Amino acid sequence: MISSKIVKNIKQLMxxxxxxxxxxxxxxxIAFIIMAIFAPYLAPYSPIKPSGASLLPPQSGHIMGTxxxxxxxxxxxxxxxxxxxxxxxxxxxxxxxxGIPLGLIVGYIGGRLDSFVxxxxxxxxxxxxxxxxxxxxxMLGQGMINISLSIAVVYIPTYYRVIRSxxxxxxxxxxxxxxxxxxAKPPVILSKYVLPNVLPSTIVVLSMNIADAIMTEAxxxxxxxxxxxxxxxxxxxxxxxxxxILQNDWWLVVFPGLAIILIVLGFxxxxxxxxxxxNPNIGEKR
Amino acid sequence: xxxxxxxxxLSIEYRMRNGTxxxxxxxxxxxxxxxxxxxxxxxxxxxxxxxxxxxxLLPSNARATGxxxxxxxxxxTMSNNEIRQIRGKHISIVFQDPMTSLDPIMRVxxxxxxxxxxxxxxxxxxxxxxxxxxxxxxxxVSAKRLNNYxxxxxxxxxxxxxIALAIALQPSVIVADEPTTSLDVVVQEQIMEVxxxxxxxxxxxxxxxxHDLGIVAEVADKVAVxxxxxxxxxxxxxxxxxxxxxxxxxLLLKSVPNIKIGDMELHNIPGSLPDLKNIxxxxxxxxxxxxxxxxxxxETPPIIDKDGRKVRCWLYG
Amino acid sequence: MKLKTYILxxxxxxxxxxxIILTIVFFVLRVLPGNPVLAMLGPKAPPEIIHAMEHQxxxxxxxxxxxxxxxxxxxxxxxxxxxxxxxxxxxxLVQKFPATFELTFYSMIIAxxxxxxxxxxxxxxxxxPADILARVYSIFVYSFPVFWFGIMLQLIFGVWxxxxxxxxxxxxxMIPNHIYTGIxxxxxxxxxxxxxxxxxxxxxxxxxxxLGVVISSIFVRMVRSNVLLALSSQYVIAARARGxxxxxxxFKHALKNAMPPILTIMGLQFALLLAxxxxxxxxxxxxxxxxxxxxxxxYRDFPAIQGAIVFFAFFVAFISILVDIINAWIDPRIRY
Numbered sequence: 001m002i003s004s005k006i007v008k009n010i011k012q013l014m015x016x017x018x019x020x021x022x023x024x025x026x027x028x029x030i031a032f033i034i035m036a037i038f039a040p041y042l043a044p045y046s047p048i049k050p051s052g053a054s055l056l057p058p059q060s061g062h063i064m065g066t067x068x069x070x071x072x073x074x075x076x077x078x079x080x081x082x083x084x085x086x087x088x089x090x091x092x093x094x095x096x097x098x099g100i101p102l103g104l105i106v107g108y109i110g111g112r113l114d115s116f117v118x119x120x121x122x123x124x125x126x127x128x129x130x131x132x133x134x135x136x137x138x139m140l141g142q143g144m145i146n147i148s149l150s151i152a153v154v155y156i157p158t159y160y161r162v163i164r165s166x167x168x169x170x171x172x173x174x175x176x177x178x179x180x181x182x183x184a185k186p187p188v189i190l191s192k193y194v195l196p197n198v199l200p201s202t203i204v205v206l207s208m209n210i211a212d213a214i215m216t217e218a219x220x221x222x223x224x225x226x227x228x229x230x231x232x233x234x235x236x237x238x239x240x241x242x243x244x245i246l247q248n249d250w251w252l253v254v255f256p257g258l259a260i261i262l263i264v265l266g267f268x269x270x271x272x273x274x275x276x277x278x279n280p281n282i283g284e285k286r
Numbered sequence: 287x288x289x290x291x292x293x294x295x296l297s298i299e300y301r302m303r304n305g306t307x308x309x310x311x312x313x314x315x316x317x318x319x320x321x322x323x324x325x326x327x328x329x330x331x332x333x334x335x336x337x338x339x340x341x342x343l344l345p346s347n348a349r350a351t352g353x354x355x356x357x358x359x360x361x362x363t364m365s366n367n368e369i370r371q372i373r374g375k376h377i378s379i380v381f382q383d384p385m386t387s388l389d390p391i392m393r394v395x396x397x398x399x400x401x402x403x404x405x406x407x408x409x410x411x412x413x414x415x416x417x418x419x420x421x422x423x424x425x426x427v428s429a430k431r432l433n434n435y436x437x438x439x440x441x442x443x444x445x446x447x448x449i450a451l452a453i454a455l456q457p458s459v460i461v462a463d464e465p466t467t468s469l470d471v472v473v474q475e476q477i478m479e480v481x482x483x484x485x486x487x488x489x490x491x492x493x494x495x496x497h498d499l500g501i502v503a504e505v506a507d508k509v510a511v512x513x514x515x516x517x518x519x520x521x522x523x524x525x526x527x528x529x530x531x532x533x534x535x536x537l538l539l540k541s542v543p544n545i546k547i548g549d550m551e552l553h554n555i556p557g558s559l560p561d562l563k564n565i566x567x568x569x570x571x572x573x574x575x576x577x578x579x580x581x582x583x584x585e586t587p588p589i590i591d592k593d594g595r596k597v598r599c600w601l602y603g
Numbered sequence: 604m605k606l607k608t609y610i611l612x613x614x615x616x617x618x619x620x621x622x623i624i625l626t627i628v629f630f631v632l633r634v635l636p637g638n639p640v641l642a643m644l645g646p647k648a649p650p651e652i653i654h655a656m657e658h659q660x661x662x663x664x665x666x667x668x669x670x671x672x673x674x675x676x677x678x679x680x681x682x683x684x685x686x687x688x689x690x691x692x693x694x695x696l697v698q699k700f701p702a703t704f705e706l707t708f709y710s711m712i713i714a715x716x717x718x719x720x721x722x723x724x725x726x727x728x729x730x731x732p733a734d735i736l737a738r739v740y741s742i743f744v745y746s747f748p749v750f751w752f753g754i755m756l757q758l759i760f761g762v763w764x765x766x767x768x769x770x771x772x773x774x775x776x777m778i779p780n781h782i783y784t785g786i787x788x789x790x791x792x793x794x795x796x797x798x799x800x801x802x803x804x805x806x807x808x809x810x811x812x813x814l815g816v817v818i819s820s821i822f823v824r825m826v827r828s829n830v831l832l833a834l835s836s837q838y839v840i841a842a843r844a845r846g847x848x849x850x851x852x853x854f855k856h857a858l859k860n861a862m863p864p865i866l867t868i869m870g871l872q873f874a875l876l877l878a879x880x881x882x883x884x885x886x887x888x889x890x891x892x893x894x895x896x897x898x899x900x901x902y903r904d905f906p907a908i909q910g911a912i913v914f915f916a917f918f919v920a921f922i923s924i925l926v927d928i929i930n931a932w933i934d935p936r937i938r939y
Contacts, residue, residue, distance in 0.1 A: 021742070123623040126871065127919060130878035131896075135631050135912050138900045215748060219882055222750045223897050238751060242886070245758050246769070253758070257751035264746035272742070341844055366849070374845035381844075386837035389856050391934050397845075400855070404846040435935050451845065 022273020028266030036081040043075035047232040051075070055244065058251050065251035067237070068244065071230070073251060077259050079232040084263060087148050088213040094152035096206060099159025104190050104198075106160075107167030118164065121157040129154035129212075130219055137225040147226055151216050155209055162205050166198045200278035204271055211267035218260050234260050290491045291340070291377070291459050292316040295352035298335050298344065305563040309335045310515045313352075314589070314596075317459065317508075322485060322492040324506035324523075326538075329497060330559055332515040334382070337461045337495045341379055342369045356459070375405045378452035382464040384444035388436035394418075394447055395432040401451060421454035422447070425480050442473035449480055453488065460484075461493045466501065478504060499538060503527065511535050514559050514570040517589075520596040531597040533575050569600065577601060606931060613927050617920050622674075624916040629673050632909050634666065660906075677913060683906035687899060692910035696892060700914075701785025702772055703891030706810055707880050708786075713815025714876070715869065718822025723858050725823070726830035727849075737823055744820035749879045753813040753886035760809060768806050770888040777802040810887040814879045818872060825868045829861035836860070863930045870926030874919055 035042060044061075045051035050070030051062070058065045064073035106117045124132070136150035170176060176193050184192075220226045221235030229236060234256040241252025298310040310332040317323045325333045339350050342361055354361040356377065361369060381387045388397060398418035402409050409417075419429030425446040436444060445465060452460050462481065466474035482505055485492060494506060502509055502523070509526050511519040511534065519532040530536045557574035560566065569575070572582040581600050590602045640656045657663045661672060676683070682692035725737030761769035768774065772787060777799050779790035788807060791800035833839065834857045842856050843849075881893030888894065892911050899907040 119619060120623050123620045124627065126620070126874060126923060127624055127627075127916060128874040128878040130881060131912060131915050132627075132631070134881070134896065134900070135628065135908070138908060139631060211746070215746075218748050219750070219878075222748070222882065223885060224901070235748075235750075238748075238754065242750075242754050242757075245754060245762055248758075248762055250758055253751065253754045257748065257755070260748050260751065261746045264748075265743065268742060268746060343840060343844055370846050370848060372846070373843065374847075379844045381837060381841060383837060387841040389838040389842065389860065390936065391860055392856075400842065400847055400851075401845040404848065404851075437936050448841075 019273060021269040022277075025266050025269030025271070025273060028262055029270055032081050032085070032263050032266060035078055036085050039079050039082055043072075043078045045072040045075045047071060047076040047079040048230045055249055057249075064255045065249075067240065067252055069230075073237075073255055076232040076237055077234070077255050080234040080237065080256065080259060081263070083144070083227060083231065083233045084214050084217065084260075087144060087151065087217045088210045090145070090148035091151035091213045091217070092155065092206060092209050094148065095155035095209070096159050096202070098152075099156040100163050100202060102156070103160040103163025104167055104194060107164035108171055108186060108190055108194065110168070110171075114164070117160075121160045121164075124154075125157040125161060130216055133216055133220060134223065134225060137220055142226065142228045144227060147217060147220055150220070151213050154216065155213065158205060158209060159202070162201055163198050166201060167194055170194050170197050204275045204278055207267055207271035207274060211264045211271070214260065214264055214267070288319050289316050290319050290321075290356075291493075292355040293336075293340075293352070294355065296336065296339065296350065296354065297352055298332070298339055298348055298350045300345075301347045301349070302563075307562045308515055308565060309348075309562060310339070313510075313512075313517050315508075315510050315517065315520055317491040317493055319458070319491060320485070320489060321507045322494060322505050323508045323510065324494045324496060324502045325510045325512055326496060326499065326502055327512035328559065330562075331512045333495045333512050334463050336512075337379065337463045337493060340459070340461055340493065341373050341377055343379070371405065374401050374451075374457070375455045376457050377459040377461065378455075378457045379461040379463060380445070380448050380452050380465045383468050384441050384448050385468070387448055388444055390436055392435075393432070394422075394434055394436065394439075397447070397451055398432075398454060401454060405455060417454055418450075421450040424453065424484070425450040426476070440473075442469055442476060445469060445473075445477055446480060449477070449484075453484060453490075456488065457490060459491045459493065461495070463495045464497070465494075466498070467496075474501075481505060511538070514565075515562060516570060516598060517596075518571065518598045522595075525595060531592060531595065531602065532571075532599050533577050533601070534571050537576075569598075606928075609931050610924075610928055613924055617924055621916060621920050624920075625674065625677060625913060626670075628909065628912050628916065629670055632905065632912075633662075633669060633673075682910035682913065685899070685904050685907045687902045687904040687907065692906050695895065695907065696910055696914050698785075699890065699892045699895045702889060703880060703884070703893060705772075705786045705788065705807065706814065706883065706889055706891060707876055709807055709811035710814035710818065710876060710880070710883075711873075713811055714818040714822050717816070717819035718826045718869075719858070719865075721819075722823045722826025723830045723853060723861075725827045726834060726857075727853050729831060729834075734827075737827055741820040741824040741827075744817060745824075747817050747820075749813060749817050749882045750886045752817055753810065753883055756809045756813055757887075767809055769809065772803070772806050772890055773799075774802050774806075779803075810883050810889055813886070814876065814883045817879060818876050821872055821875070822865075822869065826861070826865055829864050830857050833857040833861040859933070863934045866926050866930055866933075870923050873922045873926075877915055877919065 048071065050066075051072045052066050052070050054066060054068050054070045056062050056066040056070075062072055062074065064077060066072055067076070102117070106114050133150040133154050136153055137147060140146035140150060171189075171194065176189060179189050179193055217226065218235035218238075221233045222239045224236075224239065226236055227233045237256040238253055238260075241249070241256065244252055293313055293315050296310060296313040297308070300307040300309055313332075313336055315323060315325075325336060327333045335344070335348075338344055340354055340361065342364065344350060350362050352362070356372070359368075361372070364372075388394075392400075395415065395418055398421070399411075399414050402414045402417060415432065418432055422429050422432070427443060427446045427450060431439070436447075439447065449465070465481070466477050469477060478501060481492065481494070484490070485505065492505070494501070496502060506523050508522050509520070510517045511526075511532065513534050519526070519530070519535045521531070526535065527539065530539050560570055560573065567586065568584055569578075569582040569587050572578050575582065579600055585600075587598050587600045587603060589596050589598050592602045640653055640660065640662065644653060644656065654663070661669060664672070680693055682696065684690065685692050685695060688695065721737055721740070725734040728734050757769040760767045779787055779794050779796060779799055781790065781794055783790050783793055787803035788800060791797070791803055830853075834853070838860075839852055839856050842852050847855075877893075880891065881896065883889065884891045884893035885897050892914060896908060896911040899911070
């Protein structure tokens with residue numbers, strides 16, 4: 001029976017701590033995905049229209065209160081998940097779409113090209129990502145695509161480094177040398193032998209990366225470089241809410257912040273659990 | 287002669303995620319002053335575990351029962367502080383792998399200082415250097431190298447440093463856990479020379495753990511042959527080589543073309559060690575034994591006294 | 604190799620890295636769409652003024668010429684003139700730097716102390732409640748957005764409890780009489796102005812705890828895994844066999860051997876610390892370079908934006924060199 005198999009697998013997962021992490025993370029992620037997809041049905045009000053008096057504390061009808069414009073905080077938190085997911089998805093896709101092929105090809109070719117590209121990537125990697133993203137975002141201006149691009153640039157080296165180092169080891173393995181010896185062309189070797197081997201770590205890096213991307217996006221919007229208001233966005237709502245904490249309007253900052261924490265927690269727990277399954281050896285690499 | 291250390295009914299288990307490994311069962315032996323006892327056996331037979339138990343160095347998932355009596359006290363029941371005072375000063379150990387046994391970022395002299403200070407905080411630096419130089423010279427290392435870091439030494443020289451550390455405070459027992467296994471043959475010879483000299487000049491007992499019967503013949507007074515966690519034969523060196531009683535010992539000695547054998551030759555005995563997680567009833571050697579009888583499959587053989595020697599085999603019961 | 608030679612080699616090796624970062628910064632700020640002059644003057648500015656401005660900033664020259672002018676200016680410490688204040692950017696940066704340094708320094712101390720003590724304590728109690736607590740701590744705190752955590756602390760300790768100030772570096776008129784380093788907590792002590800020292804520290808607590816605690820999550824994790832690795836090594840067992848006490852084994856052998864990888868990772872995380880500093884400075888209106896950068900972005904002050912980012916690049920390079928030197932000093936094997 002399938003159900004008994006699932007129960008058995010879950011039991012096995014609960015056996016050690018990484019399994020517990022994986023399951024909690026998975027549940028958090030599913031909750032947020034549902035929230036993002038069904039936002040219009042879940043949210044009691046429109047997130048960009050006043051729905052009551054301004055700065056109402058949490059109460060029935062407005063369980064997370066309202067902001068200075070009378071927008072319902074709960075509705076904005078729910079709709080905010082859409083922005084977080086969209087930007088994280090676009091940014092990581094762009095970063096992966098550039099970083100992975102680059103790592104594969106450069107790592108496979110090796111030589112001087114490899115040392116040069118690696119040096120460039122390492123330099124970007126050691127530079128504070130947020131600062132680079134701030135610079136790019138400041139030039140490109142607000143907007144979903146612009147923000148996604150600024151974040152993507154920062155994370156290209158993350159993919160490049162993981163893929164390149166694995167390709168460098170795999171390409172000298174006997175089975176790859178064997179394939180080369182019988183005349184397999186580089187594209188065939190890369191797609192047939194190398195890619196399947198680097199895939200597990202790529203998946204882990206991808207899911208860790210989404211957490212970082214969400215965090216960076218929140219940071220950029222907090223600094224006013226993100227999405228143009230009044231589009232609901234957690235980071236932006238936080239920075240706006242901060243203006244009112246001196247008068248003790250705590251609900252404006254607590255709830256969007258908790259949303260960021262929970263979604264980031266979901267992704268990092270999920271990826272950590274995944275990591276211990278797929279490749280126990282890359283361990284602490286981030 | 288006086289007994290220096292006595293092991294009685296020592297059993298050791300490791301609790302693993304997938305079961306309990308019975309690494310040592312019911313081991314009995316004793317070492318007198320100035321005597322060298324050798325524990326011989328294949329890898330995985332529990333000889334190193336026994337050696338580590340003598341200093342209570344077993345990992346936290348291990349559980350040891352029985353007793354290891356030193357100076358009238360049972361080491362296994364000692365507190366952390368009590369055993370700490372014995373380690374290095376009364377009983378010391380030389381490990382198998384000299385490459386990783388020295389702290390890579392500490393100078394050689396700091397290893398000695400640490401040892402000495404752990405047991406007597408009042409010693410001044412001049413005295414400590416004297417003790418260290420003395421021990422190093424006795425192990426064949428120039429005292430000039432006290433300021434060097436471990437990575438500046440070869441494997442053989444590191445093992446000499448380890449021996450020097452083990453003898454520096456003149457302990458009464460030294461456990462040498464396969465001290466030459468990871469070294470090349472020429473260096474092995476030199477290290478054994480150092481150990482033999484110690485025996486002559488210093489007043490200490492050596493427990494030599496090895497799989498190399500050649501080394502045993504060179505230095506040991508008594509031999510305990512271990513198989514799958516049990517001591518199967520316990521005799522003095524002369525009798526053991528002249529007239530081995532246990533079939534395992536006989537096979538071991540037969541597989542030696544000359545007296546020098548390495549690790550490989552031991553595997554000439556067909557079959558392999560039983561799974562120490564679930565040990566079947568009866569004798570642990572029965573699947574590989576050429577003289578196996580019916581009773582061997584049903585009952586575990588006890589230790590049998592035969593002409594003042596001890597053997598765990600139904601052939602003599 | 605002598606330590607001095609090593610340091611020199613290490614500095615030389617970091618030049619290409621700095622060059623690459625400078626090139627990327629140039630590319631981002633000059634080549635990406637978004638005309639700085641247009642952005643500064645607004646789209647309705649008359650073309651003559653735009654051209655005059657472009658000429659003044661050297662933007663009418665070919666891009667490759669602009670690139671070399673940019674590099675040569677940075678090489679001699681010319682970071683340009685702010686279009687907002689008309690002051691030399693370098694002078695403004697130098698004036699803002701002590702605040703950023705003070706914040707990052709104290710945050711680093713907090714993060715490193717939590718990381719080392721909690722991390723090695725967890726490793727030493729592997730599998731026990733303290734260890735599980737450390738793992739939960741690092742995974743939870745890692746997901747705190749710096750600015751959110753800062754706002755929470757402001758709310759709790761500033762608004763609710765009224766214990767600590769929520770913004771700025773000092774209360775009005777509470778600035779040290781004589782500025783030696785620009786770091787108020789130190790200058791006040793050097794002047795013997797104890798009340799000003801207390802004021803400076805009170806302002807420092809919330810921002811540096813915010814940044815320090817968030818960064819510590821990574822440190823706890825790194826220290827734990829590296830100490831765990833060192834604790835399982837043979838030289839630790841050998842030290843135990845010599846009668847060394849467990850406390851000394853943990854600190855003298857395990858932690859010291861775990862230090863080079865920990866330091867390397869901490870050096871890498873310094874970049875994260877700086878990124879966090881920008882957010883923390885914004886959250887607490889802390890008048891450092893991060894705050895300067897964000898303010899000047901809103902004024903479209905491009906020389907200032909470029910200068911601040913280049914300044915961060917040099918700061919990161921400096922820290923990574925420093926970390927490598929400390930490592931070489933701890934572990935003699937690196938030098939040879």
